[in-house]
Amino acid sequence: MMTPTIRLAAPEDLAAVEAIVQAAYAGYVPLIGQKPGPMSDDYAALIGTRSVHVLVDEGAILGVLVLVPEPDTMLLDNVAVRPDAQGRGYGRMLIVFAERLAAERGSRAVRLYTNEAMSGNIRLYERLGFVETHRAEEKGFRRVYLTKPLVA
Template sequence: MGIRLAEAVDRESVEAIVKAAYDPWTPVIGVEPLPLTADYAELIEAGLVYVLENERTIDALIVLRPEDDVLLVENVAVNPDRQGRGLGRRLLTFAEFRARSLGLPAVRLYTNEKMISNIGLYESLGYRETDRAGIDDRSVVHMRKRL
């Protein structure tokens, strides 16, 4: 199992995993989660998407966007039939590695305030809430982890 930069040929797999992972949240939050609205062809072209694959099958992905003083985890998605195996945690550990390699002292992310299980997971991994705000008619919790 390895993590690599996504390529154009991975777009359909990436989009399918994002859809499968986030669709169940739509009725919970009342609107489509932001990852469902992203342009993955553009993100892949920009070199922001990493995939975790097992024997050439993509099981999960992470979108990482460097900012001035932090690495933004824009999206983490795990194929639902592969959830519960630590793949999301592995990708978040990879994000920390990338941040350090870029000389960035922290990683940040945001999640919808109604995604309570995600907030708990991020807190268990050392992320702390920094703010609550609105993004495109969604209420989100901003979180940060100092490295």
């Protein structure tokens, strides 16, 4: 059995990345009344700026991670797992990878936001040590902002 690996996305991964994001977020459209933000992102541009990582297992791309470096923090902009691969711990692996990469790059914290209707995601982030900092409406979305300080 192969061990999952996480690597930078390459241009040839674009179709798989877009398909995973669309499938992973499709169920939230009726819940929030519009497409979640990640469904409209420009993944070709994000891959071009080396912001996208993919999780590969058994020869297939099963997860996507978008990281955006900021002055003192790393923005975990998106984490998505192919629906038929959810529940195997891939999302957690991607988040742990994000934390490790952020620490290696000198970030003091990892921050993220999610839609307040995605309560299951909020609970997962809290279990992983993220703490809610605030809520705000932005770009028509009701967002919950969370941060996890990194140990130096």
